[in-house]
Amino acid sequence: MPQSTFAPTSEAELESVVRGAIAAKTPLEVTGRNSKATLGRPVQAAATLSLSGFSRITSYEPEELVLTAGAGTPRSEVEPLLAARGQCFAFEPPDYSRLLGVGDAGSLGGMIGCNLAGPRRIKAGAARDHFLGFTGVSGRGEIYQAGGKVVKNVTGYDLPKLLAGSYGTLTALTSVTIKVLPAPESEDTLILEGLDDATAIRAMSLALQSPFEVSGAAHLPATINAGIAETLLRLEGVPPSVAYRRDRLAALLAEFGICRSHPADESRARWIAVRDVHPFAGDQSRIIWRLSVPPMEGARITAAIADRADAQWFYDWGGGLIWLSLPSSDDGGAQLVRGAANSGHATLIRAPQDVRAAVPVFTPQPTALEELSRRVKAGFDPAGILNPGRMYQGW
């Protein structure tokens, strides 16, 4: 366990902490609000570097569609501010506090570092697609910036993309600029009942192929949904458009049985539960996996896993995202899950620390790609100071 914590409040202080760590060859565990400390592999570090001191919202200009704030700014401060101006992060960042048994939705830096996105991923993209620019301190102990503060920019390499999903292994972020978008004025959810997985995925695919701008497509099998399978299709936008599209979509999906629809409040609550993985928040002893796969492969993959384990699961992203729950085991079911999900990626999201240290949390990469990724890491953090081992064993 880390023995000391650095909590710098200026970039100069942060630079000096990182330089000190380089000189002393003592790695740092980089954290924001510690809400996702158990995502990824356990880090072997001598000290903790907390970025919670970088927590100021420096600018929010709704009509420019951008927000700039410290990386340690709590999401719970930012999101109400956006909502008050009728805006949001369009990628619908999830709050895994219930799933992971922690008390906080985390910071902006953590949201970006883990590249999280909710059900609207299918329409609006992930955190990476909305991350415009940053300032931070590299593992070389240098303050630098990349990207910009405007929504459209191709000047230089897109380092914000590289930093999104890098789990704090390349740069300790201090300030982030994120694109914000108008929040939908209203929403409605269409529900199909009693479909098996393969049929549900086919129905979701048809809905997503339609021009009716479905912004959420999830399927909850009977086993995790009080005994009745439900397929949820969300429509968002201005009220006349939502009503029109709901009716057209219901007609399009007539072959799948009768549709019900949820009013807005209930719809919102249903999608928060899907986004934040509430079905698996209860029993903390079970192992949780998150699989990103080609949507039409979803049902085949879960069937292959269910054949050999006491598995529970549900689908988001039209079948392209599988949340999977397995009983606890030595390897967390890694061999079984990765064997079944041979296209796409399977990430171990919740497991005891010893399991996350023993099995690859992220899908092992082919040699050429792994070597390239290691060279990228070395370009930003040659001494292996920032979150070593968080993503892959040994680097």
Next chain:
Amino acid sequence: MLMMPQPDAETIARRAEIAADLRAIVPGEGVIETPVEMRAYETDALTAYRQMPLLVVLPQTTGQVSRILRYAHEKSIKVVPRGAGTSLSGGALPLADGIILGLGKFNRILDIDYENRCVTAQPGVTNLAITQAVQHRGFYYAPDPSSQIACTIGGNIAENSGGVHCLKYGLTTNNVLGIEMVLITGEVIRLGGKHLDSEGYDLLGVMTGSEGLLGVVTEVTVRILAKPETARAVLVGFPTNEDAGRCVAEIISAGIIPGGMEMMDRPAIHAAEDFVHAGYPLDAEALLIVELDGPRAEVDHLIARVSEIAARNRSQSLRISNSEDERLVFWAGRKAAFPAVGRISPDYICMDGTIPRKKLPEVLRDMAELSRKYGLRVANVFHAGDGNLHPLILFDANNADELDRAEKFGADILRLCVKAGGVLTGEHGVGIEKRDLMPEMFSEIDLNQQQRLKCAFDSQGLLNPGKVFPVLHRCAELGRLHVHKGQLPFPEIPRF
């Protein structure tokens, strides 16, 4: 004029030998070496710059690309990848001592998967061809650069191309799911696929917009979208740029993200109207085209709201398209803005800065000042929704110093954009055109960090050197870590 790296005389002297070696990899017509045939490759859409390449090689398979790059790596020969050569920033400008690696023969669509809503294509397929391959089923590929009839999907990835619809639908980077690419070492890697989220460092995100400096793309998977049911446009004239700018801000603040929102200034309105007679209001200082797309119920609702907002912001004239033909007429002038300007001036260069939208009136005022200073006219078209400005500087290359003046004027405009809180390029790329302006936006430390990424992909700097970065460093020098001797600011950190 910009300077390119000093060509390596030794490589040039080995030209015949290199041609023979390449021919062993790509037989027959796959290697081009006569000046007449190579002429087609001497420039891209930044036509003020021309350079004959050492050789041109046109592989047909990923295996050939891999062998060519491995060979170039072993022999330290520079390589400039090229799609259709429509770069506006000189991204595909050849080097005298470098091979042009043309991807034109990679022209097949490999897989159309409606159920997973994606298309896999070879990089030489044009942007428009992807839409054409799926439109009979009601789908399209969203990014639509104006060169879409010619530009290739591989080139779109290199440049992270945009288009008039990217405020709502994103740039290339938001629409690419996966690629197969070849590193300079000849290693073939796959990034992404038909799934949405990938683990590990987002090298797909990094490759997109890397301007041919990191690797060669040999296969692309993009997502396709269902075509909106309908689209309608509003054409609004304003007495001042300020009014138009305020109208745009209010539309966005009202929670409306139009499919397209384009602004033109007075010179651009007049040039376009003289050319295509679209019925643009000639008394307006600024013209706004706002396009709403989606279901009819939504479009009609939003058209009414946009019209109200325009009226509140002193619109002089407002027309709403009532048919598809009329919508296309509204767009005809904007789409023909570049050739229209080409009619009133022997030459023009197109700039591409992005600014915070609220700074538009100020930037346009300063630009008018610069126009007087340099004695050159400028017309502006503007992707108003996302703040991407395209000033067209008019000049005559036959007048001794006009190209030079136009370039200096352009550089000053981009400095204005950066000073206003914006960036050097919104969608055309840095290439050679904006290379020497990079220090306006980035410090030496910022640029060195970007080059370290380059080093991870291409340690000898063989892929497209001379583009993007004003100063080239050796990777060994960039990799050095300066530990401050005996300087331990936090000696209490425990060692283990």
